[in-house]
Amino acid sequence: MTVTVGFLYPGYSAEDDYPTLEGLIGDGVRLPLVHTEMREDAHRVDALLDIGGDDVLAEGAAALRDHAVDAVVWACTSGSFVFGWDGATRQVERLAEAAGVPASSTSFAFVRALRELGLRRVAVAATYPADVAGRFAGFLARDGVEVVSLASRGIVTAAEVGTLTRADVLDFVAGHDHPAAEAVLVPDTALHTAMLLDDLTERLGKPVLTANQVSVWEGLRLVGRTASRGLGVLSGRRTE
Incomplete structure (x- = not known):
């Protein structure tokens, strides 16, 4: 069906x-x-x-x-x-x-995916400015998720985020993992990730969840x- x-x-x-x-x-x-x-x-x-x-x-x-x-x-x-x-x-x-x-x-969706996977400690690799990224961490904390590392790339517009290359995305996410994190979250729907999911998880050796x-x-x-x-x-x- x-x-x-x-x-x-x-x-x-x-x-x-x-x-x-x-x-x-x-x-x-x-x-x-x-x-x-x-x-x-x-x-x-x-x-x-x-x-x-x-x-x-x-x-x-x-x-x-x-x-x-x-x-x-x-x-x-x-x-x-x-x-x-x-x-x-x-x-x-x-x-x-x-x-x-x-x-x-x-x-x-991020909250429910983390519940499904049984993960509570995460690193966040956000393309947003720092103040906006901080609000995402606060939202996760409301569900008991601990953000052990919060990175901000500081990009203001979605249009610019959408131009980041495959290499940009892989390097940015991998560069903002944390040893204590059970997963890395990449919270911007303006970022192209559909063709990178397996590559991201393989490179980091842990679950990566994208928007x-x-x-x-x-x-x-x-x-x-x-x-x-x-x-x-x-x-x-x-x-x-």
Whole structure:
């Protein structure tokens, strides 16, 4: 049976990860994507609060109706955790109401993926400015996740993040591992990682979770589907 998980994606940067992952997963999975309005491309708190606003997401949910989705994911880590735990919870509740199907966001996808893997100590390799990266660490701490190392590359725009090369990504993530970390998290959906999942895990010798990877896994989790391939360490994993 084919399942369809829709994604709301702000602006244009690494959206091509989603058709790439759709092709890698196969197995009757469709991953349509709608670009939501980004009035300002900036990893800055005020801009991120605007990017993740209820009006923006409701408009995106309406555009997804033509795809007859079974679930929807707000594919923006910073545009969800910046609201804090309670605010991000309300955000996905309102998105579910607007879409008429189960909903989640990339921030909660990271939390649930860590629970599924039984991991509690992580390093974070964030492309964001330091203050935004710190908010992600705070969001994880709300679920009892210990961030033993937090790195910030300081990139302001998603557009610039999307231009980072394969070598850039591999070196950045590997360079910000920590011996005490059970996994490394890479929390920006603007970063191309779909074709790097196995390479990242092999290079670091531990699980690496990236934003677009966990977003797709979370969407499939919402509809009770497991991806047997294409999602790195999350392939074959499903939280009930």
